[in-house]
Amino acid sequence: MTPTISADPRQQIQFLEDILQPTIEEAQALYVRSIFAREVGATLPRGDWTEAEVEERVDAVETVAFDLDSRARSSFNNGPSLEPWKSLIWPAFRIRRALSLPNRIEVSGADPLEGEFLAALDGVVANRQPEIRHRLDEVDLAEAVAGLRWDKGVSREVRRAFLLCVRKRKTPDADDLAEVRTLVAALRSAQPQREVELAQLADANERGAAAARCLAAYNALRAIELLADYLLTGVVVKDGRRLTDRGLKGEIEKHAFNARELLGTIDASERMIYGRLERACLALVDASVYSLPLPRAVRDLVNRMALRDERPIREFWFAQRAAINSRLLDPTRNAIVLSLPTSAGKTLLAEMAIVHASADSPGRRIVYLAPTRALVTQASLTLKRDLGPSGFRVVVATPVFELDPLEEELLREPFDILVTTPEKLDLLVRTGHESLAELAMVVVDEAHLLGEGERGARLELLLSTLRRERVGCKFLLMTPFAQNAADLAYWLGGEQGAPIYIDWKPNDRVVGAVTKGRRHRGVTPLHLRTLSSPHSDCRAGVELGIGRAPVGFSNTKERLAIETALRWSSSKLGGVLVLAESRRVASARAKQIGDERAALPPNAVLDLVSRYLDTESGVSHPMSSLLPKGVAFHHAGLSGEAKFLVERLVENGDVQIICATTTLAHGVHFPLSAAIIESFHRRELHHGRWSREKITPAEFWNIAGRVGRTMEDSMGTIGFVARNQADIDSTQRFLDDEAREVRSALMEMFPILEGIEVEFSIAMVEEHRAMSAFLQYVLHAIAVSGQAALREDAIEELIRGSFAFSEANRAGQQTADEMVRLARSYSRQLVRAKGGGLAGFAKLSDGTGFSSPSVDLMLAEWRGTTREIDWGPQALFREEGQVSDTLVRVMDTLGKIPEIRLGYYDEGQFSPERVARIATQWVNGETIATIAAAEYRDDLLQCTKDLHSTVATLVPWGMRGIQRIAFAGQEVNWASLELLPAMVVHGVRSREAIALRMLGVPRFAAEGLSAEVRAGNVSFAALHEWLVNLPPARWQRALPGNSGISGSETKRIWQALDGQLGWAGLRQSAGSDPA
């Protein structure tokens, strides 16, 4: 159909979008190809276009787009859908940056600064600051160009000053924003001498035109100078009065208007550019951290962050502004679901929300939930770093389902923010821990966990419980995707709940298949052929060179992954991830890559971490020989400390290749440059049998979304290895599968059970893992409200509080009814089984983390069948002789409990005796190598994985449950009993060592230091300070004889783990005193 034009702005945008599409695609492809070519040192490609023509067309589009943009901003009638910056100016930016690639500039002989300037004008208005700032990092903005005629030189300085305002780089030696002041002052100083040369021009008209250009540029410079002042300090003073941001904008508009007026009769092109410059300057004002009105406490926080020396935050990303403008900090909002892509700036928003909630509800605590130990550590360090200076006290509750007396003590100390896992908070809430009686806010990071199995169900029902029991508690749920954020927000907050869904990512990403190309003239190329994906910023079918396949190359996924990793690790600027389907494959791939990679120049921090790993494991660790080659692996076979150190090595560029499993999905927040997907499946042992399942799109993008480091990479690259077309097709199908909603994990269960008379038994919980959380939810209500909770209407009310119910309601009345029916059926069954003892049973069960069938099993096996004496540390964890029968019985019970499923993931038959032996050795301080030799045929990584994922997490939880059930109502020494699970958590056997481990001291040093603690009679409250001040020599005394690292190194690693010492500090000191 022949197109028609219209004066309607929406239609104009659509019309131009359609027209631009082929050029944008070409520009994007050219840009991506250029980046790849630059990475491999190949000749930079040329586009299939005439550059002058493209330049002309993009300039025309900009003419229209900037006009539509200013109209959209000045009119309230256009509604939110009219976003020319997104539809037209962003695409124009993409074309501009392709036009201003270095080779284009060289070809045309143009001033490179001009290309960057024009691209930056678009980029700033299109909210692409992270990309432009990264790009400008490579541009020399240090000096003015000499030899230009004064008017031309001043015009060029306008561009340099503006680009400095955009880049905002601050180093110990220089500050871009301060440089703008210097630049303008230098021009003012040079003006009298330099302007004279204009008077020498022969033609009067030319003299006048040059003077007009100068005056226009002076106006533009004044506008930029005011802008720089504002960006630097938030303060602009005129005539002795401080200007508001609106006042500043008025000044910028005035000077820009003056400049345009002067050029109208002189230089139409420059006049248009000054129009765009005005718009871009206003956009920079809007982006400044000083421009948004913020609550006082939040303003103080933001100002502090803006003025700090290291990584000052001088502007908000678009997503952050959009979130704030969407009333993130509105005190009337009681629940906000913030759906924001990875790396778009969620952490800062969470911090602002925390500060605001805390100021709004003084004295109440904040809980920050993260799904894994690694994230808990990382979040706590970030919160300590950012909020510590504002006086916030951050504590971490060990992410295991047990609460020992030391942790009790820790939580009785004053604190403001508790960082932990949902499971630990669930425990604290169920046990009615007094520290959390009054909550101001609960922040849930990675909230899409709600949709994932048993953990998801537990989190959902925990939030339901908090919603019912914590008056005034607000909720902030954060997730990279949740198109149904509105549903989640309404569930938690009703009318006061609000979704904030922002689709903005800080940089580009390209997704493709890594394949072997056709052999040509004896050379077989490897390339990345782009695939279609809404997450990719390059059209499908573009072939990007990776390099030549080596002679004798075998076309397997394994080889493709290795070859690509080897090439990308030297061409990409940041870390390269190889995603493997299992731990074994990840470790093997790292080894293969390490074998083929040359050793890096000596690197003290790599050497330190290698020696740390050896010391931690008690033997030469499989990774310690890889680290010197810049290769690592990351999976459940590493301790929490080792994972933390490896993540920092990748983050800081010491390690270039990291081979990992999908545990990364909820595991880390560290940025990568590229990901090589060897498999998008997960291979796991279930009851001794291997199973292979596809990872969900949500899991995948939670990993792949981290690819492309903000302000570090031009773009992120994701390559799926593909041997043939079938692999490519299969990958394309995987990419086409988009699950972008967060669904209640409980919802999978109810339709299956519809109409069935359910027997709430161990087998039933075993089959439907989410059922455990559901039963505990009902039981908790009974524990809290007693008989009243059993009324039909009360049960319905209880169920209505869950997200699953609101989802079920949308799915159809039948499913919603089924939920209520199940809950009623369960409560009737409980009444029948427990009679008058139900309230006591509910109280006993609540807080164990187990469903009633599991509690029944524990009761049957342990009530009246054990003695306190069998639970002493000496009796339970014998240092010599046979392993404790009681401990074996514990493990046997835990093998039957569906929530724990001890042995479920093991190869071969489950042996309670073996687990008991392992736990005993662990508590008694045996090295991992010793345990691996005794129980794992020297498989150090499998041993480490079992110790950290099973022994140190599941066993303590089960032990604690058994203790509570076995000794309920008895006069026993609970303080002593409750220390036992903590010993298993931390792999130590003294109270002091537990305390040291809680503070992050490495296990191999904990028992040694505990003697010092005892000798010094150091209290738990004073322990951290004591450690900080403990001289390295005394750390040295605490180390085992064969330690590969010195006392001072151990202390520094502890300080790094604790957030006292940054990576730069660790690097600086590494190698200064090796063992």
Add this chain to the structure above:
Amino acid sequence: MAPIDHRPWPATTPSPLPQDVNPRTPLQASGHGLVTPAPTPGSGGGFGPIVEHPARAPHRFRTTAFRAEHRQSWDAIVGQCVQAWRLTSQTFMRQLERGAETGFSIDGLRALLTPLGAAELPETPPDTPEAMRAPAITDVSEVIAVAGYLHAHPGHTVPWARVLHKPVVDEQHRGIDALAYQLQDGEALLALVEVMASDDASRPPSTAYDHANQLVGGTITEDRRSRLLRDLKVVHGEAEAMHKMPLNMFIAAVLAPEWPSNLQVVGAPCLVRGRVRLEPADWRPFEGAISRVEAAPIKATIDFLGIQLPFGFIELLDRIKSSASSQGSPSGAPGGPAA
């Protein structure tokens, strides 16, 4: 083809313009659009009846006469010329004084900008064939041509009188002399006004060949439409906000690979004749270009307008200068056409 009345254009009594229209007003503010009043086509105002020369429909070839004796129109023409010559003066001087707020010194610039912004009337060139190239002659011709165009096309809008911006010769925009548009019932019309001033006795005058090539070959049938795009961008940059939406639309249309069905482009050559009278042979190059226009990928027609002056260009310039020098004086008589 209808015969042309070769007699000199009769002097007619000025016919009154509609009460609500002041033809000077649109040009009072810099860059303001020229929206014509809606006089009866073909008569009234500063122009005589429009004579239609049919036979090439949908293309049009028409002529009219400039009526210098019409007081209001004359004043408007004079005012526009004055504005063209003095435009920079007001802007530069105002901006120069404001320049002090930039923190830079304006002392050095004052001397450089003053000559450029001086409110001086242009010198009349010697009466030679080269006189037609003098900027002052070009300016007055373009002012009259645009006025004539608007007279012939009531309801059309000229978003920005770009013909007025000629102060710096090197920076002059070598594009179409003026753009006009009309929006009506979902249809749009974009007129590309090319002004020719000629007292060349040959028929057609050589400038007609040049402009026919420029308008047809260089604009209407040009593959890249660069010239048109550039002109639209310049006018967009200068025009008032109310005109930018239609200009957005035209820019989009020019970028489109397929020409929009609801947009008509009109090539509007305006030939202004002074001492030499208009004859049908004068527009022969444009008639000759019709087949190329019809084959163009854009939907276009030719709408030629010939404007006969009552006297030569040199005399016209002198009279305008004379009127201009007396304008602004409370007692000064308007320059008027009287010699």
